[in-house]
Amino acid sequence: MSAERSYGGVPLTRRREERRERLLAAGVELFTSTGYQQTKITDLCAAAGMSNRGFYQEFDTKEALLLELYVRTNQLAHDHVSHVLTTLETTDPAARIDILIDVYLGAVTSDPRLARLNYVEAVGVSPAVEALHVEWVGRWSTLIEREADRAAEAGFAPRRDFRLTAIMIVGAITGLLREWQNHAARYPTPEIAAEAKALILASITRQV
Amino acid sequence: MSAERSYGGVPLTRRREERRERLLAAGVELFTSTGYQQTKITDLCAAAGMSNRGFYQEFDTKEALLLELYVRTNQLAHDHVSHVLTTLETTDPAARIDILIDVYLGAVTSDPRLARLNYVEAVGVSPAVEALHVEWVGRWSTLIEREADRAAEAGFAPRRDFRLTAIMIVGAITGLLREWQNHAARYPTPEIAAEAKALILASITRQV
DNA sequence: GGATAGTGGTAACGAGGATTACCCGAATAT
């Protein structure tokens, strides 16, 4: 009857949470090393230190686990970036872009596995994942578009429709990071950041 | 004994070729509708109008079929682009970039399925496919880098290392096309082309 | 025209793996 019974001094909800976390961690690890498709439920459970059954207690399918990881990563980075940007309400366009890039790259390059997860493993897995991707590209593009508009307002860039430009910028960064995580000898992050910033500036301030 | 026997008036090699083509066509169709992972050997054979056995006569695995499709698409586009560019040996940087984009986009947008195949279905499938991806990103980047260098020689852009810029440009176009093929209401190709050209110009000629 | 060898289809085999039924042990309640 009691919805909340303790085992080993730990309440159910907490244990469930911890198991969920362990499964998510196992997902990051295995999806990015073994590969998403090749990873079996059993593998995840073994890595998370639990039995097969444990998995189904937390997730319906392997895909559900991937979806959660994908959303988490993006949500986290997005929250972080937009929080910092709203805090900076006052600064000039170039500085805002600098911050944007530093924060985003900081989030995604801190763990190369996250980059791989986002840009490689989570691609083309299923319609659901693809839909999520579209959603997030949209969200990131909108964020960049807003910055561009704001730069235009400030007379820093010409006024125009920045939608496609924003999409390309998102693609450019995605592509760069996908490449980055693929190489053992990685380009140093500052170099990448500098390039990204320069490309954004150039494509926003371009005349035409 | 005779290595070449005709059946139904058609020699073996030709029949094999035709079957291979039909399988490749089936691959494009099914990989981009059903999805690569979800497509079964049997499906491919059914779509190609042959029995299961026929598949193994031409390919070892489904992955081999995908690899061939991937290489074909890229090779074709690359040959086309670089041929046109070498033909234009004389023209100015901006015009060369125009042509480059027109030819590339022409090749990849002529059939939206090819875009989906390249940018979605063939991602994260296996180490082999991933290796191929790295190779082709490298090739395209090099091509763009060369154009940038050439522009710099001509005094049209500052001299610098364009490697990362080139990688980002490839990513930008990839991202744009991935987005493009995902939406039923597609951005018109000319608009996309114009954006791509502008972004390349801006990121190559940027000061710094 | 019969013999022979190349071709391709059918169907069965078997492995891999997701899913879940069952059971044991642990923790509370009386």
Added chain:
DNA sequence: ATATTCGGGTAATCCTCGTTACCACTATCC
């Protein structure tokens, strides 16, 4: 202390699909 219920591990089930052995058919050769 014992009954009762919850939690979790093991292991069997079941199904899907890749793979291939075998057979029937057809075209050439003598």
